[in-house]
Amino acid sequence: MKYRFMDIAACPMCKHFPLELYVIETKEYPEREDQIKALLEKYKPPLCELYCYKLQTPIGKPIKELKGGETPCHECLKIEVAIGVIYCPNCNRWYPIIDEIPRMLPDNLRKREEDLNFLRKYADKLPDKIAREGKPWNLGEEKK
Template sequence: MRLWLFDILACPICKHYPLKLYIFSYQVEEDKFKKYLKDYNENTFNYENQDILKISQDTEDKILIKDEIVIEKKPIIKYLEDILTSVGELKNIEDLSPYEKSKKCLSIAREKIFEQLIEFSKKSDLNQIESIIPELIFLNKLKIDAEIESGILFCNECNRWFPIIDTIPRMLPDEYRDKAKELDFLKSKKDILNKEFFNLDLKPFNLQ
């Protein structure tokens, strides 16, 4: 499961949104996150040779933008609103993987970059989009490239949990879920998750 999917996932049972995401492992190597950080910190993202951001102008010379997070061309103000919403969802993610670099990437995105985008959105001249291109490319790479191998999606409205196994979120109705297999999965993560998680009235089943 890639991080962009988290932007649109709601609980299939009670329809609550957003969910909570616990990440146990990634399918990609930690070096990928290390490269994201290096490119961002050294400002080596090459806008001219990248195909992530698409910036154009309409007939009234208004800037339109789309990327791999906001896939429809939108005026810059609406684009920034959507990007800020997407970045805001990162606060609902808890990275429990062994990767320190992935944790650093998430921290930079939801704190430093989030604040930079807010400040930019307040400017009178929003046409200076070039000043935040490194931040936008960083966010796109993090959200689109980084695939989660193992994790849990949790609904804090109805207390249902849904495993992510082999990159696939298993979000079936209760009656179609494989109780034995999913409890084995949950048991295998007992030492990773906070014990308070298991004290919740987890549905549709718990280890207790």
């Protein structure tokens, strides 16, 4: 998943934007350097319009007006989030990123045991608000 996804991602349950990102593992693909250069020549930075995760931009302020117009687009495009969690601070739901793919499904399409296995595996790398208190399920519920 590209960090740029955070510019468009909204919670599938409550529609809140922006969401929080917790990165556990990233991957870089040096062989994509030429593609990145071509993309940045065709579409001038900033590529994100509403929210830049890397700059933590305030919503409502144009990204091109921040930090003297300099953006981390080139560095950002080099990196894929391989494993992580997207978290909604409004409804406390979390969505896993597995094999570079964000799994942003509504509660009724999620698989409880798969999600709990993910939490068990990465609980030590995630804040308690996700691992022990997050929705639709969490590790705190297992102790009950």
